[in-house]
Amino acid sequence: MGLxxxxxxxxxxxxxxxxxxxIQPGYRVLDYGCGLGSFTLVAAQLAGAEGKVYAIDIHSxxxxxxxxxxxxxxxxxxxxxxxxxITELDSNSVDVVLFYYVLHWLSDPDSVLGELRRVLKLEGHxxxxxxxxxxxxxxxxxxxxxxxxxxxxGKKTRRFVKMG
Numbered sequence: 001m002g003l004x005x006x007x008x009x010x011x012x013x014x015x016x017x018x019x020x021x022x023i024q025p026g027y028r029v030l031d032y033g034c035g036l037g038s039f040t041l042v043a044a045q046l047a048g049a050e051g052k053v054y055a056i057d058i059h060s061x062x063x064x065x066x067x068x069x070x071x072x073x074x075x076x077x078x079x080x081x082x083x084x085x086i087t088e089l090d091s092n093s094v095d096v097v098l099f100y101y102v103l104h105w106l107s108d109p110d111s112v113l114g115e116l117r118r119v120l121k122l123e124g125h126x127x128x129x130x131x132x133x134x135x136x137x138x139x140x141x142x143x144x145x146x147x148x149x150x151x152x153x154g155k156k157t158r159r160f161v162k163m164g
Contacts, residue, residue: 020154021127033102037066
């Protein structure tokens with residue numbers, strides 16, 4: 001997992017991708033399927049000490065590495081959550097959801113998208129990237145239940161908002 005992530009991050013640096021996520025100081029961010037924390041650590045820097053980043057992954061080893069990297073960099077605004085779906089975060093509590101390189105792995109994407117919709121604030125947004133899927137597949141998956149609406153296409157990501 002580490003080698004693949006390192007290669008991915010070399011060719012598509014997390015800083016470049018997160019520039020399109022519009023994370024502001026004080027934001028609450030959910031990095032869903034955080035892996036080794038490439039996006040988590042950059043998001044923590046962008047959200048600042050007033051903000052909070054929730055890093056969720058199914059793998060405890062990945063979360064351990066995120067915690068270790070956070071301590072090494074002096075971040076105290078990262079909280080890890082081990083789960084395959086349920087975040088246990090309050091409803092309407094997250095400003096930005098980072099949903100990168102995960103959708104193609106999911107056996108039950110509707111459950112995950114439902115959870116992301118639940119925790120996302122009405123004025124928040126879901127920042128999406130999954131280069132392992134075709135554009136029409138991702139749009140159909142994310143917008144199919146009419147839980148999210150596409151509002152923007154960047155060079156590296158797609159931005160969705162939660163629908164009523």
